[in-house]
Amino acid sequence: MADPDPLFDFIIASARTLGLPMKTDWLPEVRANLEVTLKHAAVVAEFEMPDDAEPAPIFAA
């Protein structure tokens, strides 16, 4: 039965793509963690940065 929750679908597709195991009973906790992380990522992503902003680690040849 298809799960209507897009995050569950995303987790299952990501696990398959990345070759990661994903047992059914792991799904709720993985989903909860993914949701929290995405919320944190959204807090960061909404912050306006100039196009020329450099990421913290810079490669030096």
Add this chain to the structure above:
Amino acid sequence: MPSLRPSSRPKPAPFDTSWSTATEIAAAVTSGKTSAAAVVEDALARIGERNTVLNAFTVIAAERARARAKVIDAAAANKQKLGPLAGVPFAVKNLFDVAGITTVAGSKINRALPPAKRDSPLIEKLEAAGAVLVGALNMGEYAYDFTGENVHDGASRNPHDLTRMTGGSSGGSAGAVAGGMVPLALGSDTNGSIRVPSSLCGTFGLKPTYGRLSRARSFPFVTSLDHLGPFARSTRDLALSYDLMQGTDTDDAACADRAVEPTLPELERGLEGLRIAVAGGYFQQGAFPEALEALDRVAKAAGASNEIEIPEARRARAAAYVITTTEGAALHLDRLRDRADKFDPAVRDRLLAGAMIPSPLVVKAQNFRRWYHSRVLELFKSCDAILAPATPCTAPKIGQQTFNLGGVEMPVRANLGIYTQPISFIGLPVVAVPVTLQPLPIGVQIIAAPWREDIALRVAHALEQMGAVVAPRPSLKVSA
């Protein structure tokens, strides 16, 4: 062979070392008041007794320690000059390589690895100064933890209340020092793993500037955030051990090419001339009353009345969270693929989620990191040190899953470090200092500009001299 058996030949030292500082022990060994062998036997006996309840040690390296003590005592007998840590027992979080012992990093998976061939350089430096390694310490699995609980080795227990957490992930390190088993221990801090257990156990802890101490031959977690540092019961011991561990190391790509900058000579300079501010805003939101009381006590003692806002700290914590879970997932990707069922489920589920975060969100977190770094450095033009809580509360109960943070029920495991993460995110040096509240201690962070460990230590020492901060001795009852 390393073992977990108590020392079979306890021999009391001529004087009580059970709550002595490293500095005091080294002075006693150097003066001939006691011997390294006596001190080590005393420590091994105490570890054997107390570890049954504190669960701080996962390996007791008794034979190695005895052999090392013998070398020191032979040097003393030959009138050779002894090092500044002569005869001082110390222990390390079990993610440090110890020759002959497998570096488990709190995991079950790593137990299949061969024993380490060589000690971590920080162990080598401390032993070169006369210190004696007595064992390896319990930690949260792969350092992804703020509780000190470990599903494979059991929870390390808080010496001030055995039903409570030590904090993590360097839980064994804080428990061993606070529980009087060793005067000095090493741990790691990626998001707060030195400062959180220091706070909950009432020890002093130093998280140096990112890149200051070599992380070579230690098991990583998030290489762009990982730091190593000491725990002790006095600021002098922190400064002494830190000074001895400094130095460039090409075996660690992040280790800075800087000359050793000794802090010990600066320790007694007091607070005069220092501008000390208190972090407001984010750093006081959600804190339990005890965290605010501790902060207030330290601020008053330090004469810090000026409150400053660290800009975008909440966002910094969010970015640290994203970088941690994604870099951690990258490190463990193969292990997740092949041996996912051998992880602590709580760690596994966080790492699996981390593996699925789209990369643009990670890059944005790194972009923000650079911006935040430059803004926070601006603050140090108008102040020399910033005070902030180390944890939002005193030690929660072992097994406690949630706590109420600012009116919201939140998971303990992920949120004990809300005040430490925005600081380690940009690698600032911090000394966590213990405030003795009843019934449990709690820590305050003294934060300085990059490479100014001397200032953070100097402030901590001045507060210690005033009696405002002290590592409280637990009334630990251990039945034989």
